[in-house]
Amino acid sequence: MTAEPREAKRPGRPRGTSDTRERILVNARELFARNGIDKTSIRSIAAAAGVDSALVHHYFGTKEQLFAAAINIPIDPMTILVPLRDTPLDELGHVLPSILLPLWDSEMGTGLIATMRSLLAGSDISLVRSFLQEVITAEIAPRVDNPPGSGRLRVQFVASQLVGVVMARYIIGLEPFASLPPEQIAKTIAPTLQRYLTADLPLS
Structure with a gap:
């Protein structure tokens, strides 16, 4: 040979x-x-x-x-997270969905949603959990950790809201929600996200 x-x-x-x-x-x-x-x-x-x-x-x-x-995400997560570092704390609730929704609606977002659908349906759910807890939470939680120890849970409340948007808009295709302009959704959910991040919550 x-x-x-x-x-x-x-x-x-x-x-x-x-x-x-x-x-x-x-x-x-x-x-x-x-x-x-x-x-x-x-x-x-x-x-x-x-x-x-x-x-x-x-x-x-x-x-x-x-x-x-x-996990086949067609974008570096830090391209989303880094701009949030310069966002004032009282604007995070609006800026976060204002960045994410146009991205999810884009051609690149189609790949993101397909990846999430695959991960949620498969055996790699721990990868989604790791991403939410160790990348998203680690980046934002220290800024909203008031009272001390609450930051991690605050970010998880935000994640639950955003995952719900993904499920309803992109995976289930719930109408008319699925056809709303992204800026309308961002503007509507922003006060709730901001409350999760900075308002007094029954966390104990």
């Missing part, structure tokens, strides 16, 4: 076989589901895939970008 010709080296490109990228994704998906995002490191994913950490960074960039690729 003749040996297969070696692939020509590309300057600056880490060496790896043709299935390396998929092997990294498979192991990342498994570790994210088992341990959550926060407790899963790039190094542990690289070790499980039998590659160097630099190769994981080469293919996927940050851990958040790798997670997005692992």
